[in-house]
Amino acid sequence: MLVDPDIGLFRADERVFTAMLDGWRAQMLARGLTTQTIKQRCQLLERFQRFTGEFPWQWRPADIDDFLADLRSGEKPISLKTLRSYSNAVAMFCSYLTHPGYGWGEFCERTFGDIPSQICFEWNTPRHTTDDAVPAKKRSFTKAELQRLFDYIDDLVDREYAAGSKRWLPLFRDSVAFKVCYAYGLRRREMTMLDLEDFGPNPHVSDYGRFGAVQVRFAKGTARDPDVAPC
Incomplete structure (x- = not known):
């Protein structure tokens, strides 16, 4: 994909996004993650892409803000644990794309005139603390x-x-x-x-x-x- 001379001919954005997910999937397999975990994370990224209507090199912090806010404000808001899991998955995908060893930054700049960036930070994702990880009705034994x-x-x-x-x-x-x-x-x-x-x-x-x-x-x-x- 990174050396494909015909990338600009037909639906380049969709093809590149698919290749990005394939590369991330290979990285997670190499790290020893379970196939179920990998499948769930990739499906989440596809869902996030559909929500934004844009592709990774176009994503901005406001996109993850809107996505997580939508999940928390519906009739059945997701739990804080699930919210954290979703934001972590998006953050890990962005970290993969922005790692210079994989070459996606240079490729996207050359092909689309823009580059992927990290969109998940401490100020727009849930904190991970002992207190907020456990529902109020559940607590440790004294x-x-x-x-x-x-x-x-x-x-x-x-x-x-x-x-x-x-x-x-x-x-x-x-x-x-x-x-x-x-x-x-x-x-x-x-x-x-x-x-x-x-x-x-x-x-x-x-x-x-x-x-x-x-x-x-x-x-x-x-x-x-x-x-x-x-x-």
């Missing part, structure tokens, strides 16, 4: 509430064991799972995929012995330290 939860589960284990019931074993498993998740800050999938070999010593918490840290091998696809120490 330490007292956590202690009551753990005590209650332990009491259930003791009660079933004393009664000679076989249910004490799965209850004990659940009790350990809750405490491991809390101690190491693990998500559900991260906890269920753990193996004994994932644990190791940590010089900062020597009292934990060989369970001072855990290596998360099946983590969510975001930037995160794979070696997690207990809280």
